[in-house]
Amino acid sequence: MVINSEQQRVIDELDRNILLLASAGTGKTNTLAYRVAHIIESGRCEAHQILCMTFTNKAAQEMKARIETLVGQAAKAVEISTFHSFCFYVLQQEGKRDESLYSDVTIFDEEDCKELYFPFKPRNMRDMNFASLISIVKEYRSVYGFYSDSMIEDYKQTIQRLQCEQSKQIEKLFCNYNTLASDELSEFWTRGHEWITRYDESLQSVHGVDFTDLICGVHRLFQNPDIRKRWRSRYRYISVDEMQDTGSLEYKVMEMLWQGNHVLLCGDYFQTIYEWRGSDPFRLLEAFTRDFNPLKIIFYKNYRSNRTLFTMAFKTLQHMFPQLVGDVYDEMPEADSASDGAPILVKGCRNEYTESKFIYDRICALPKDASIGVLVRDNRKAQRLSEQFERYNQDKPESERRPFMIIDEYKFFRRQEIKDIMAYFKLLMNPNDAVSAKRIIKRYVSGIGDARIRDIESPKNRSVGLKLTDFMDMPIFEVEPYAKLVAGLEAGEVVVYDVESTGTDTTQDRIIQIAAMRIDKNGQEIERFERFINPGKSVGTSQLVHGFTDEYLAEYGESPEIVLEAFKEFSKNRIIVGHNVNYDISILTHELARYNLGEPHFKAVYDTLDIFRRFYPTLENHKLGFLSSHFPINHTPTHNAMDDIIATGQLLIYAVHENIVPTTTNRMVAINQYKSAFTTIASQMATLRRKMHTDNPTDLLAYIMNQMGVLAYYKSHGEMAKVEHIRELYRIMESLDKEYKGTTGLARLNYILQLAALTAGEPQQMTKQSKIPIITVHQAKGSEFDYVFLAGMNQGVFPSFMSLREGNEDEEKRLFYVAITRPKQELVITYTNESQRGQGTAPSAFLDYMPRDSKLVERSM
Template sequence: MPEQESEKQREQLNEKQLEVVNELENNILLIASAGTGKTNTLAYRIAHIIEEKKAEGKEIACLTFTNKACSEMKARVMDVVGEAANDVTIKTFHGFCYEIIRQESKHRDIGISADSIIYDEEDCLEIIKNVPEMTDMAAQTGWAGAIQKIIALVKEYRGEYDYFSGEPSDDYQRVIDRLLTENGQRFSDASRVNWKSCTDLIMEFQNRGGLLVSAYDNALRMAHGMDFCDLINIAYELLKNPEVQVAWSSYFKYWCIDEVQDTSRLEYSVLERLFGQNNVIMCGDFFQTIYEWRGSQPDLIFDRFYGEYQPRLVVFNKNYRSTRILLDSSYYYLKKRFPDKVTNFFPDDALAMSDNEGERIVHATFRDTYIEADWIYNTLQRLKPQDLSKVCILTRSNVYNKRLSNCFSKIMETRQRNQMLQKGVFDDFPLEFMLVDEFHFFRRQEIKDVLAVFNMLVNEWDDTSICRVAKEYAKGIGARTIDKLQSEEAVALGIRPSDMVHPSTLKYDEPFEMLRRELERGNVVVFDVESTGLDTSRDEIIQIAAIRIDRTGKVLDKLNLFLKATKSVGQSVNTHHITDEQLQ
């Protein structure tokens, strides 16, 4: 975007938004709720950084905590900054951790393959069901889900307790022992089966939990996979290495962290190692946090950042999205509920800038669910039929959802019967509704089968998906054959189910036959490259190296070439130790 045009558009920002855009020297703690123009302001700030030549686009990183917010930020930065936005790193926090792990796995042995993919909860649940050490446990009704929750809890607290001795099974057992002593209720909650804590399951983890969690990790690694806890823990462990920490913190000059209220203590520890001496703006809304149940600690994070980085506090108090009634009501509630915090964060009251007064909020109290459902039913009947699709009823639990839906069904049946008896006509229009949680689309058998096929295409190491497809659709392959391929004997021999669909197996009946033949001929070449940076989509290769070996591993020939690059090696020199001067 031309500089004059950018300045003209910046004039439309309010005083506090301009303060954030123009403050490029000091750190900033920005308190901004939804509708206050935060995303727009951050986009103009990035444009200003580039215009003032404070940093290039590639030296600016913007991290957020949800895919939706990340997409919105990318679109707005592209709109405001223009072509230079292609160089700005805009990722989710987990996505950035994944990038650290992927890049570092190329340069050091961390037990993670560079082509590893992120497994979601459903994928991880399938892994648990197929880990030999847990197969019998997971087969018991309700246990698999509880095992998954316990594993996630243990891995989360491994990072919290900073237990990284190099022996994961020992670290996990230490975490379990400490959790049971200091925070037994969380462990008990995670072990719930059919709404009750499962004492037998707790005992299993108390006795051999370290081995169980390690076995799960090993199964994930065999499938070239990581779960969401791995992303944070492994990135944190890597950044404890001074060489890695310096390389990544030196690569970026400006950091923007959004939705900071959803940050856990461990996630903030990862961020701190990335900040270094760079300029940081942390954005969030203390009152918007929804993840305290999974470890977010807004009080702690705000206090730590404020104490350690002495940021300039900026509060966006003008809301351009909310109606006046909605903003005034919510702000009034916050002042009553959190008086001290509102005073600290909002020296000036929140203001609704919209001309729309909005509809009045109705508050009603009922003795039981049936009366409440009847009131909701009558309220909806007063709407136009075409407006019903815009109605959403939120409750605190799925149990209450089902109870409410049962009441709706009874009310409709009773109304229809009574009105038909009175005059033979049903005046109410049918109130069709659905429970959102009732249709677990991705848990349906056929959907999981289709996804397994796609997983096989994307990740050739995904043994879980390969076994699923084989059991369901491959003739002559049953559970016994799959069990043999996943047995301890097969693992000890280096055999895995994915070998059975390898192109070499299909051609030679043996996955390593081509490798064996070429080793005999002395035609196996081990190849490696070094590049100018940490992003393969923008890097330039500066070194090509290779060795040719025979069947015993003896080196038969070597190759080592250097190439001049059109861009500087920058901070990647800390990894490969090849300087721009050497290349010239």
């Protein structure tokens, strides 16, 4: 790659913060990759201290591939992810220290969330509107900073303030066909905090987070200065791409990582197309410029389009935003291409039929292997074009047909059969995921319908500590769930356990303290285990949590092998209890494996966080400190492991005496009532759980299909087309499995699940498909094609009727600019003179911004 002078400045400048203004096709991704390589090769920091955040998974993968080409193995340690992926990583890592989170937390997509909010949604409100309502309230809770221990009070205050400051925005969500549902709106103002609290409690009960929680959860965590400092100190160089699409809350989260680090913010003012979602780049860049004094660099050379396309697009931009373009650009940008290319064709068609036929015929005249994109303003237009193209295809021999696909319909991971299969994987990763359990039961388990599921989830069964997911696990049918715990207390074989560590990554961080106490049935200490480990690495900022310095551990810490072996023996064949104990078990297991010490041998494991959430689901929160003050125990926990286990032990004894023992008979009656219906699926899930630690995800998928009856189900229902989609899933997983560089088993499965959850409208396969995509301009952002057809350029369509009514044409102009910068070789724009009903229609006013030079734009009626 030839590096121009502006690109070289970005690569070389490693001391100052940078504000990089780079429009489409200016070589931004390559430049950022070379900069990362330069940082590593110059020894400015270690690769793992570099964080690159991008807007899409596709952009993140491109960046990873390019950096790996430049620096080889070192690139694998660079953190390159989307903003949502980064937030999910933070939530997972902080699950140990914040009991409002779980280390086995999973992301629930928009379809899964419907199941959880349905009981609270007003009857006549659209799902999409209610989901938006929940998201708005959650985001404003964060914006307003209402972070008390009472979630319901926080939401109450948030909604009261929204009623004063944002009532019009909320009212829109309660409108159907321009009619305001005033009764439902009134109920929201008075009871909305209850709806959203119950929804959040439902999410917590299944160990889930929604997309909004990813951002709000990290924002809440970063209010803690110790957590904020810990994450800030992990990085030295941070770059954020597509900053113009960053919402104000996202900016606040990122900003908390920047102090003391080297920051590069990159984007294009004129591609801001998400103002409706809260992005405000002008205000954010003003704040960045004020607070971080960046060096401003502009890329002037375009490497994507030929000269005709580039000149047309830039002149159009100048006509739409003359003042702003003059303020941003000190000199005229130019295309690097030596080719002029054909003029842009603006074609007026009589109606949608002639428009679609014109586009179809033009596409058929292009080479079959050409990169082609059909762009539209909205999905309705995409659907109509798809139907018309399909009819034209039918008139041609199969060999001459052109395959099309609508990306909005192609949300691969949202297909029913794919979601059903992924439900098995989600349940493996998160055994509390009742939404996934229901999907599996309803589709593939005979004899269990909605009525029986409702009965299992009834208050009667919840009051004895049972959940639907319990019945998906064999142990519940082999012994009463708490029998081992009660018997262990009687025998003095219960060990309450906690660890402190150098961080929260169970695969990378090291244990520095193991504290455990064997207790009797009254919670009294029988035997104590407390040992310190010299981890062989600095504790870093984790010292802020546990208080143990490197010097202290050097003096009092023992060899890891000696302490781990001793605790393995201390805990052998005993009942292990902890508060949010999954983290402690996971990091211990990894440490034992690291030193080839085998696996821990516990008789059973119980989590007091899970126990109290089962029996006391409506408490304000379930943190150890809150529970210790709420219930009659006489010990206050600290972040010292020994203090925490004393409090945990006393809470355990309280729950056993007050909740577990008194409900034993009723619990057994309920279990026996459903045993016959669940035994087969529970046995199959048990086998799958054993396999998930050693088998690759593709092997698990093959087992699900062939041994768990899924293939037989689709054969018996005559739905073999769905089997083909599942085979496609197998191929995708095989490809992802090869790309993933980590360990086998759970880590790979978690990687695939996260990718699936965060790829809702951006299918991985889009660029690998031979089909021609029909996509909205929003979906096309970040993509490029040799040939682009922009259809439906009519006033009231593009710009949209809504934007015209609300006076929001500027964002539509920027969206038009995004559309005309997607092609590399040719652009064809079409509009119609008649509507679907035969009424006269006008071409888009945006076409008047295009240059009148016939060498650039050819206009045809």
